[in-house]
Amino acid sequence: MSNQKKRSFQIEAFKHRVVVDPKYAERTWKIIEHAIHEIYNHNASGLSFEELYRNAYNMVLHKFGDKLYSGLVTTMSAHLKEISKSIEVAQGALFLEELNRKWNDHHKALQMIRDILMYMDRTYIPNTRKTPVHELGLNLWRDYIIHSGKIQSRLLSTLLELVHKERTGEVIDRGLMRNIIKMLMDLGSSVYQEDFEKPFLEVSAEFYKVESQKFIECCDCGDYLKKAEIRLNEEIERVAHYLDVKSEAKITNVVEKEMIANHMTRLVHMENSGLVNMLLDDKYEDLGKMYNLFKRVPNGLSMIRDVMTSHLRETGKQLVTDVESSKDPVEFVQRLLDERDKYDKIICQAFSNSKTFQNALNSSFEYFINLNSRSPEFISLFVDDKLRKGLKGVTEEDVEIILDKVMMLFRYLREKDVFEKYYKQHLAKRLLSGKTVCDDAERSLIVKLKTECGYQFTSKLEGMFTDMKTSEDTMQGFYANHPELADGPTLVVQVLTTGSWPTQATVTCNLPTEMATLCEKFRSHYLGTHTGRRLSWQTNMGTADIKATFGKGQKHELNVSTYQMCVLMLFNNYDMLSYKEIEQATEIPTSDLKRCLQSMACVKGKNVLRKEPMSKDIGTDDAFFVNDKFTSKFYKVKIGTVVAQKESEPEKLETRQRVEEDRKPQIEAAVVRIMKSRRVLDHNNVIAEVTKQLQSRFLANPTEIKKRIESLIEREFLERDSADRKVYRYLA
Amino acid sequence: MPPRASKRKSVPPNSSSVASSDGRSVSNKAKTKGMEKIDRLFNTYANSSLGMIDPEGIEALCADLGVDYTDVRILMLAWKLKSEKQGYFTREEWQTGLKTLGVDSLSKLKKALPELEKEVEKPSNYEDFYTYAFRYCLTEEKQKSVDIESICELLNLVLGVQFRPQVDSLVEYLKIQNDYKVINADQWINFLRFCKEISFPDLRNYDANQAWPLILDNFVEWMKEKQS
Numbered sequence: 001m002s003n004q005k006k007r008s009f010q011i012e013a014f015k016h017r018v019v020v021d022p023k024y025a026e027r028t029w030k031i032i033e034h035a036i037h038e039i040y041n042h043n044a045s046g047l048s049f050e051e052l053y054r055n056a057y058n059m060v061l062h063k064f065g066d067k068l069y070s071g072l073v074t075t076m077s078a079h080l081k082e083i084s085k086s087i088e089v090a091q092g093a094l095f096l097e098e099l100n101r102k103w104n105d106h107h108k109a110l111q112m113i114r115d116i117l118m119y120m121d122r123t124y125i126p127n128t129r130k131t132p133v134h135e136l137g138l139n140l141w142r143d144y145i146i147h148s149g150k151i152q153s154r155l156l157s158t159l160l161e162l163v164h165k166e167r168t169g170e171v172i173d174r175g176l177m178r179n180i181i182k183m184l185m186d187l188g189s190s191v192y193q194e195d196f197e198k199p200f201l202e203v204s205a206e207f208y209k210v211e212s213q214k215f216i217e218c219c220d221c222g223d224y225l226k227k228a229e230i231r232l233n234e235e236i237e238r239v240a241h242y243l244d245v246k247s248e249a250k251i252t253n254v255v256e257k258e259m260i261a262n263h264m265t266r267l268v269h270m271e272n273s274g275l276v277n278m279l280l281d282d283k284y285e286d287l288g289k290m291y292n293l294f295k296r297v298p299n300g301l302s303m304i305r306d307v308m309t310s311h312l313r314e315t316g317k318q319l320v321t322d323v324e325s326s327k328d329p330v331e332f333v334q335r336l337l338d339e340r341d342k343y344d345k346i347i348c349q350a351f352s353n354s355k356t357f358q359n360a361l362n363s364s365f366e367y368f369i370n371l372n373s374r375s376p377e378f379i380s381l382f383v384d385d386k387l388r389k390g391l392k393g394v395t396e397e398d399v400e401i402i403l404d405k406v407m408m409l410f411r412y413l414r415e416k417d418v419f420e421k422y423y424k425q426h427l428a429k430r431l432l433s434g435k436t437v438c439d440d441a442e443r444s445l446i447v448k449l450k451t452e453c454g455y456q457f458t459s460k461l462e463g464m465f466t467d468m469k470t471s472e473d474t475m476q477g478f479y480a481n482h483p484e485l486a487d488g489p490t491l492v493v494q495v496l497t498t499g500s501w502p503t504q505a506t507v508t509c510n511l512p513t514e515m516a517t518l519c520e521k522f523r524s525h526y527l528g529t530h531t532g533r534r535l536s537w538q539t540n541m542g543t544a545d546i547k548a549t550f551g552k553g554q555k556h557e558l559n560v561s562t563y564q565m566c567v568l569m570l571f572n573n574y575d576m577l578s579y580k581e582i583e584q585a586t587e588i589p590t591s592d593l594k595r596c597l598q599s600m601a602c603v604k605g606k607n608v609l610r611k612e613p614m615s616k617d618i619g620t621d622d623a624f625f626v627n628d629k630f631t632s633k634f635y636k637v638k639i640g641t642v643v644a645q646k647e648s649e650p651e652k653l654e655t656r657q658r659v660e661e662d663r664k665p666q667i668e669a670a671v672v673r674i675m676k677s678r679r680v681l682d683h684n685n686v687i688a689e690v691t692k693q694l695q696s697r698f699l700a701n702p703t704e705i706k707k708r709i710e711s712l713i714e715r716e717f718l719e720r721d722s723a724d725r726k727v728y729r730y731l732a
Numbered sequence: 733m734p735p736r737a738s739k740r741k742s743v744p745p746n747s748s749s750v751a752s753s754d755g756r757s758v759s760n761k762a763k764t765k766g767m768e769k770i771d772r773l774f775n776t777y778a779n780s781s782l783g784m785i786d787p788e789g790i791e792a793l794c795a796d797l798g799v800d801y802t803d804v805r806i807l808m809l810a811w812k813l814k815s816e817k818q819g820y821f822t823r824e825e826w827q828t829g830l831k832t833l834g835v836d837s838l839s840k841l842k843k844a845l846p847e848l849e850k851e852v853e854k855p856s857n858y859e860d861f862y863t864y865a866f867r868y869c870l871t872e873e874k875q876k877s878v879d880i881e882s883i884c885e886l887l888n889l890v891l892g893v894q895f896r897p898q899v900d901s902l903v904e905y906l907k908i909q910n911d912y913k914v915i916n917a918d919q920w921i922n923f924l925r926f927c928k929e930i931s932f933p934d935l936r937n938y939d940a941n942q943a944w945p946l947i948l949d950n951f952v953e954w955m956k957e958k959q960s
Contacts, residue, residue: 683943706946713918714876720918725925726943 025064028055029071035116036072039109040079049116057119065124072117076137080106080144088150096158096176099151103141103183110137142187146195155180159196160203166238167207178242185244197247201254204235208258216263220273222286228259229289252296261297268307275307279346287350301356309360312343316368326374333382337405340365366412374652376419379409384426387441399441407448414699417666418659420457425502425655427461431468432494432541453696463500471495478525491518495526495535503658506536509562509588512569539563540592548608551628558608559638563588563596568608571626579622594618599640605632606639663698667708670694675718675730682727683709767827769836774826785826787819797842804889805845808852811864818868859924865890866920877914880906887923895927905951912947919945933959 035052038044059068083102090098114121114133121133131139145151159180162172184192208231215224232255239248260267267290268275278287294300319325319339325332343361351357369375383406394402413419427442443465450458471494478493479485511519523535542562546569549555560568566586570577577585583593597618601611610627611618670693674686681689686709687702694700709728712718721727777789785793794801813829815821821829833848835841852861865886869878878886884903891899902923906912912919922945930938935956940949 684941702941703946703949706943706949709943710918710945714916720943725922728943 025059025062025067028059028064029067031055032059032068032116033071033075036075036079036109036113039112040105042105044112052116053118056117060120060124065120065128068117068120069124069128069130072113072133073136073140076113076140077144080140084145084148084151087145088148095154096180099145099155100176100179100183102145103179106137106141110134113137138187142191146184146187146191152195156195156199160200163200163238164203164207167234174241181242181244192244197244197250200247201250204251205254205258208255209262212259212263215259216266221267221270221275221278222273222283222289224263224267225286225289225293228255228293231255231259232293256293256296260293260300264294264297264300264303268303275304276311279308279311279343282342282346284346284349287346291351301354304351305357305360308357309364312361312364313367315339316364317371320368320372320375326372326378329374329378329381330385332378333406333409336365336369336409340405340408362412365409366414369409369412370414373415376413376415377422377652379406379413380419380422380426382406383423383445384430387430387438387445396440399438400444403441403445403448406445407452410449411452414695415659416453416457417662417697418656420697421502421655421659421662424461424464427464428496428501431464433543457697460500463497467496467500468494474526477529478522481525482521485518485521489514489518491515491522493522493526496538504538504541506538507540507589507592508537509539509566509586511539511562511566515565515569539566550608550626550630554631555635556630556632557636559636560600561596561640563592564600564640567593567596567600571609571624575625577624579618579620579624582624596640597622597624601627603639606637608637608639659698663700663704664708666694666697667700667705668712670700671705671708671712672717672730675728679730680721680727682724684726686728767831770827770830771823773830773836773838774821774823778823782820784823785821790819790821796838797845799845802889804893805849807865807868807889808848808861809845810868811852811861812848815868818871859921862890862924863917863921866917877916878920879914880912883915883920891924891927895932898927898932901933901955902951905954909947909950909954911950915947919947922948 032052032055035044035047038047056068059065083106087095087098087102110133114137117133124130125132130136146155159177162177166172181192181196184196211231212228215227219227232252235251235255236248239245239251243251275287275290277283278290290304291301294304316336316339319335320332325335340361347353347357347361372378383403386402410416410419430442446458446461446465449461474495475492478491485491510516519537526535527533539562544560544562544565546558546560546565547555548558548568558568563586566588567582570582570585574581579597582597583590586593588596597609597611598616599606601607601609601618601624602616607627608630610625610629612623612625613619615622667690670690671686674689674693675681687705690705691700691702709718713720713728716731718728719731721729774785777785777793779786779789790806791801794803794806799805809829810818810821812833813821813825815825815829830836830841833841833844835844851857866878869882869886870876884906887899887903906915926944926948933955935952938944938952940952
């Protein structure tokens with residue numbers, strides 16, 4: 001039993017110096033070295049991981065880390081030198097295989113070695129900032145194998161040769177390629193890039209330079225694009241299979257540059273197969289290919305767009321200035337619509353409906369449609385034609401489609417107010433001759449115009465429709481109040497509100513007595529209910545249906561204009577009338593009378609009158625008779641319709657003048673509006689603002705705007721600023 | 733147009749001192765004496781039934797001054813007098829004007845003319861004078877423009893000395909063109925601006941996109957066509 005005294009434990013240091021057996025380090029190292037040899041010789045199974053680990057651990061613990069590390073380096077290097085030799089002697093195809101095999105071995109060995117030396121990796125290496133084992137293994141592999149003089153260039157050329165083989169159609173061992181490439185990637189991105197990727201890209205560039213040159217000499221544009229597309233896809237697939245994914249963008253850039261960018265211009269302008277030809281022949285597939293390929297290179301799409309635009313402008317310009325097509329307005333507009341449809345389809349199918357291409361299409365149309373100053377008139381005539389007869393049997397949806405297309409063309413017009421003027425004229429003629437086939441279509445178009453241009457644009461047009469309706473009601477009221485007239489000639493009056501309808505000179509003629517009295521009765525009836533209004537008969541716009549019996553008893557109903565009726569009714573009382581007598585009796589203006597007589601005496605099938613002499617023109621000494629020999633297949637014969645026609649030159653001039661006159665107050669109103677809100681504004685800005693405000697109706701001429709401003713200054717709406725004469729002030 | 737009769741009553745001689753237009757107050761006696769002389773001078777030329785100097789009177793005045801009736805100095809005098817009606821000087825205008833000039837006799841008036849010229853030519857006064865010259869031609873009530881013939885003469889008179897080449901070309905053009913039969917105040921003032929600002933005859937710094945009146949745009953175009 002020990003003393004009962006309590007004694008605390010004391011630990012004392014060894015009294016003797018602890019000396020590690022100097023041979024200990026060497027012995028331990030030898031064990032590890034041997035293990036490494038065995039590992040490389042595929043004899044690792046006989047080794048004890050635990051023992052080796054402990055040995056390595058002890059070495060590091062006893063401060064023999066340096067020896068361990070340097071030993072590792074030496075041993076591994078020696079092995080790698082051996083391996084290098086074995087790879088070098090491999091022949092032909094076996095070279096890569098050997099490399100691959102040895103790499104796998106080394107990789108596995110490295111794993112094991114690293115595991116064994118894990119303690120060193122975690123403690124010694126961070127302290128001494130040496131390269132960790134795994135990385136060391138890779139670096140040594142890199143230095144002794146990959147960068148070995150006899151291997152480095154051979155490796156590269158082998159790899160490149162294989163790629164080339166594949167490009168020329170041979171099959172290669174992709175799995176092997178993948179492994180080798182992965183090895184390079186594992187060795188570090190700089191190894192991959194320097195030892196493979198850079199040269200690969202250079203060689204590829206060279207390859208494609210040559211190939212593209214070859215193709216472009218012998219292929220047409222479509223074929224070339226096909227080939228380029230194939231090559232591009234090949235390269236993408238190659239990367240996916242055995243290259244670093246980061247290489248995809250680089251190699252595709254190479255292909256794009258060599259095959260597309262370098263030959264872009266030549267492709268686009270290739271004779272007989274270039275872009276223009278593709279457009280003309282609607283080659284959607286080829287165009288699509290071109291679009292997709294050119295999309296990849298800078299300025300590719302803008303080149304396509306520019307060529308398309310200039311071609312379209314050129315074609316459009318020819319279309320529009322072609323004298324022949326100008327002869328038939330409906331044809332003219334139809335061709336424009338067809339052209340637009342064509343390009344719409346191209347952009348939709350081949351250019352992925354790109355907005356920038358749509359814009360190019362629109363700007364081109366806007367450019368050339370306005371080159372022909374008659375475009376507004378023609379578009380109105382097209383609509384007139386469709387609304388008169390062209391829409392029979394067309395479904396409601398199709399009608400909408402046609403009208404929408406017309407609206408598209410309308411939007412391109414710069415001089416929308418000219419269109420309005422013509423549209424009004426043509427609508428008036430349609431309404432008054434009862435020639436509109438489809439009221440719904442008419443109204444639908446008005447709604448579209450209203451949406452596009454605002455209420456003001458269409459208010460007068462709508463007024464015209466209202467007048468027609470009101471007139472119907474008025475006629476009913478008239479006959480209700482005058483039942484005694486039911487047996488006489490039926491009068492149909494359309495009362496037109498002056499402001500809404502196109503201005504016409506009021507020219508009256510002498511109506512036959514029966515008509516004159518009837519008209520007077522109507523006038524009093526109307527003015528009875530609408531005091532304060534003024535009615536003026538527009539005899540140049542009316543029609544009449546009259547029954548006629550000819551010499552052999554043939555009976556016909558003739559549909560004629562009011563003027564023609566006046567002339568024909570005269571022959572109830574006279575067998576023969578001279579031109580002068582007719583003129584005196586009817587007081588129809590000369591040119592109208594001549595036209596009227598011509599249509600009844602000189603036109604085959606409508607010659608209800610006979611003329612002496614039988615010349616084609618009406619002379620002031622001519623004599624007229626009823627044509628007793630008149631025959632027609634039909635009972636109802638129509639003579640002289642009032643169809644909207646293309647204007648003659650003087651009429652065109654007059655319309656144009658009226659449009660110009662109408663523009664003046666609009667410009668002034670715009671100037672006043674702008675100045676009222678801004679109070680003070682300089683000249684250039686006034687011009688810009690006015691132009692902008694009016695652009696939905698017409699393109700305002702700066703000189704005209706200036707004239708209006710000066711007029712407003714004179715009338716003291718505006719003044720020039722006293723300090724800066726370029727500035728205007730609004731005078732309240 | 734009925735002639736304007738001066739409605740102002742004559743100042744009684746015993747009134748307190750009155751400041752003249754240059755701010756100096758004049759003592760009664762001297763003032764009365766001066767005004768008397770001015771008045772007497774007025775009466776020499778005035779049409780007694782009208783109560784003011786009429787064109788005949790002005791002609792006589794010109795003769796006495798040794799100046800031509802159409803001389804620009806008469807226009808300058810009218811400007812100085814702030815005369816409202818072309819060809820007539822009212823008593824009021826005469827009195828105020830001559831007092832401002834500091835003259836009360838014919839000889840003094842004659843001597844004052846060169847100074848008056850210099851005064852007009854001062855940049856601060858010149859534009860005012862120029863504008864006045866146009867207004868002076870508006871003889872009818874509500875008249876806003878002056879016919880081309882008169883404008884040409886006026887241009888010669890007013891700008892001829894300083895801007896001879898411009899005036900010659902402009903006058904030639906105005907007579908040929910038919911866009912405008914009359915010239916308004918805005919166009920008139922811009923003629924002066926044109927002469928002052930635009931280098932002539934090359935017209936190098938003329939920009940038609942600026943706010944120059946259209947008539948000048950057309951003039952420049954005509955000049956350029958002539959020169960090519």
